[in-house]
Amino acid sequence: MSSIHNADLNLIRIFDAVMEEQGVSRAAARLGLTQSAVSHALNKLRRQLDDELFIRGPDRMHPTPRAMELSSPLREALHQIEAAFQGPRFDPATAEAQFVIATSDYVIGTLMPPLLRRLQQVAPRVRFWLRPFNDLNLVEGLDRGTLHLVIGAFGRAPSRFAMEPLVSGPNVWIMRAGHPATDGAFDLTALARYPHLDILIAGQGAMTAGGTIDQEGLERAYVSSNPLQLDALLLEAGLTRTVGATASHILAVPPLVASTDMIAFVPKHLAEQHQVLAFRDPPYASPPLQISMLSHRTMGAHPSVAWLRAEIMAALHDHEGL
Structure with missing residues (x-):
């Protein structure tokens, strides 16, 4: 009685070669074995399957009905095993894959x-499944492979993650065209004079003075007017500010600012996309916004993810204005 527990892959290879070559000597030459080794293997397989499998004829070996029945599924199984041992491959032209990327609405x-x-x-x-990362555990997602990539602004990251810089650019204060803040000096006094539209992608409790969120060793920065830093600057100058509204989606900010007297702090590239807006440089030191791509060093090396990472880089190279 035959079962998967006593199956021998070498016997299956020899069976497939004899089936294709229709002879022991030709199968032996193809496999680099002696004729006696092939004959011994066939006899062992015959005993396991309780079937003659091949009957010698005047010019070739003739398969039995049982051998004909086994030929196709065993050959397909061999091809699948060989493909598995060759390592993963990815053909974007034919692949039917889904990639999950956690990122912000700004990046989207x-x-x-x-x-x-x-x-x-x-x-x-x-x-693509573009998931907002506000409510996701990014570290767990990358570790488990449920997230292929995370794109955003980061500080430090665990060493098992690879961080690749994508784009960098300054932040500016935006306001509607014709706003009083477009004329004259734009200093801390001007910042305190007009209501602010704050941008926060996390609750107040998660904020730090540096504008970052720490999640299991992954430090994620977020685009905002950095209210803790800004409040400290104004307080030092004897000033306070008024918050007119708080939004959690940066792409909602331009239309809100365009129809009110509020001002907001956003990446310059976003401001440049809206002709109805004006913008001013911040009157204090402000580091540029650096957008980077995170991937797991092990899972991110899979050919499909490596391909996606290269495509993202190529797309940015073709659109340097980002």
Whole structure:
């Protein structure tokens, strides 16, 4: 009685070679074995399957009905095993894959359009799930492989994650065209004079003075007017500010600012996309916004993820204005 527990992969290889070559000597030459080794293996397989498998004819070996029945599924299984041992491969032109990327609405609205345009041409069957990372455990997602990439602004990161810089640019204060803040000096007094539209992607309890959130060793920065830092600067100058509204989605900020007297702190690239807005440089030292791509050093090395990372880099190279 035969079962998977006593199956021998070498016997299956020899069976497949004899089936294809229709002879022991030709199968032996193909496999680099002696004829006696092939004959011994066939006899062992015959005993396991309780079937003659091949009957010698004047010019070739004739398969039995049982051998014909086994041929196709065993050959397919061999091909699958060989493919598995060759290592993973990824063909974007034919792949039907889904990539999960955790990021912000700012990245979705600026980086993703050129990327998706590019990928429609080279990988028409690939799909993307763009997940907002506000409510996700990014570290756990990367570790478990439920997130392929995380794109955002980061400080330090665990060593098992690779961080690749994507784009960098300054932040500016935006206001509607014709706003009084577009004229004259734009200093701390001007900042205190007009109501602010704060941008916070996390609760007040998660904020730090540096504008970062720490999640299991991953330090994520967020685009905002950095209210803790700003309040400290104004307090030192004997000033206070008024917050007119707080938003958790940066792409909602331009239309809100365009229709009110509020001002907000956003990446300059976003401000430049809206002709109805004016912008001013901040009257204090402000580091540029650095957007980077995080991947797991092990899972991110899979050919499919490596391909996606390269495509993102290429898309940004073609659209340097981001």
